[in-house]
Amino acid sequence: MNIIKVKKIFDPNVIKAKQEIEDYLNKIASVIDLEKNWTLDEALKIEIKKSFIRGLTRFSKINNDLIEIIKKNFNEKIGNAKVNWITLFYPMIHLPNDKVEGGTFHYDDDKLKNFYTCWTPITEYKYPALSILKFQNFLTNLVKNVIIKLRLSKFFSENISVNKSDIFFWNGSMIHSGNINKSQNLSFAYQMKFTDTIYDSEPSINITKKINDTYKNEVYSSENISNSFNKFSTIINLIIENSNNSKLLDDKYIKKILNFYNHPSQEDSFGFSVMSQRIQTHPKIILKKENLIIKKDYIINNLDLFSLLVGFSNYISLLRLLKNNEKNFIKNIIIRNDKFKMYDLKISKILNIY
Numbered sequence: 197m198n199i200i201k202v203k204k205i206f207d208p209n210v211i212k213a214k215q216e217i218e219d220y221l222n223k224i225a226s227v228i229d230l231e232k233n234w235t236l237d238e239a240l241k242i243e244i245k246k247s248f249i250r251g252l253t254r255f256s257k258i259n260n261d262l263i264e265i266i267k268k269n270f271n272e273k274i275g276n277a278k279v280n281w282i283t284l285f286y287p288m289i290h291l292p293n294d295k296v297e298g299g300t301f302h303y304d305d306d307k308l309k310n311f312y313t314c315w316t317p318i319t320e321y322k323y324p325a326l327s328i329l330k331f332q333n334f335l336t337n338l339v340k341n342v343i344i345k346l347r348l349s350k351f352f353s354e355n356i357s358v359n360k361s362d363i364f365f366w367n368g369s370m371i372h373s374g375n376i377n378k379s380q381n382l383s384f385a386y387q388m389k390f391t392d393t394i395y396d397s398e399p400s401i402n403i404t405k406k407i408n409d410t411y412k413n414e415v416y417s418s419e420n421i422s423n424s425f426n427k428f429s430t431i432i433n434l435i436i437e438n439s440n441n442s443k444l445l446d447d448k449y450i451k452k453i454l455n456f457y458n459h460p461s462q463e464d465s466f467g468f469s470v471m472s473q474r475i476q477t478h479p480k481i482i483l484k485k486e487n488l489i490i491k492k493d494y495i496i497n498n499l500d501l502f503s504l505l506v507g508f509s510n511y512i513s514l515l516r517l518l519k520n521n522e523k524n525f526i527k528n529i530i531i532r533n534d535k536f537k538m539y540d541l542k543i544s545k546i547l548n549i550y
């Protein structure tokens with residue numbers, strides 16, 4: 197049994213690095229007119245905006261200072277961990293009262309020996325962001341799984357209050373949950389993994405990669421943000437409108453949508469992937485008003501397909517497609533529509549493992 201560790205670290209340098217990211221977040225939110233509060237009526241529209249923000253921030257150069265500070269703290273404070281790989285920041289955004297973001301109790305990974313999640317708030321959290329299960333070190337894995345399955349964790353949990361200066365690390369078997377944003381403000385946090393072997397759900401980067409080289413995408417001007425968002429939301433709406441009774445859009449239509457792109461977009465690829473993931477988790481909330489629940493599976497499939505074709509920046513999209521479809525069917529559709537050579541570049545490698 198792994199000993200559960202939650203380590204909270206304070207480093208004054210994080211405040212400045214986070215402020216730059218928060219300012220960029222606020223700029224994007226203002227350009228795309230992100231709603232101040234979550235409502236069921238606007239659930240779909242809001243989710244498109246959140247997915248766009250998550251894509252844009254995940255790859256931005258603005259993260260380079262923060263990642264170096266986090267790596268340094270990890271090496272100093274959890275020094276004995278044998279870790280070779282990290283993932284990129286996985287942004288999470290919760291509007292006040294955001295029903296799509298209430299988490300359930302879970303652990304992140306119990307297979308890898310050296311596996312740590314890093315979680316750090318970018319904005320000030322005015323509610324307890326996380327809950328963890330009490331007395332975890334005294335429970336066997338079997339008991340923990342029963343507690344999760346029967347949803348008993350909430351009776352034995354403690355709330356964790358967080359400050360903007362905090363960086364949390366916990367290991368893969370720590371049972372925890374994110375909480376609904378009960379405050380009046382937008383909350384935004386980053387999560388990432390430190391692992392000994394390559395993490396199979398997301399692209400991994402070698403931890404020794406040189407300073408200021410992890411994140412490469414430009415910090416966009418308001419005009420660029422506005423144009424990118426118009427394109428992103430137009431495409432999602434086209435995908436949703438045209439997802440019908442066939443499993444995936446036909447090649448002619450796929451080509452039409454790919455015509456929006458002159459080069460791959462990691463940001464849009466990640467945005468499509470998290471949009472698909474949110475719809476899969478909360479279809480009745482996100483698709484209700486537009487009467488789209490019946491088309492749920494087709495929408496998820498198509499969003500995942502476009503996530504692969506325009507950048508393949510989240511492996512989960514491929515794993516989801518393989519779960520719901522036959523492998524050769526997916527492989528052929530990718531190869532027939534592979535405008536940016538994603539198959540040879542990245543997809544074939546992952547496809548061979550599954």
Ligand SMILES: [Fe+2]
Nearest residue numbers: 302303304372
């Ligand atoms: Fe988690």
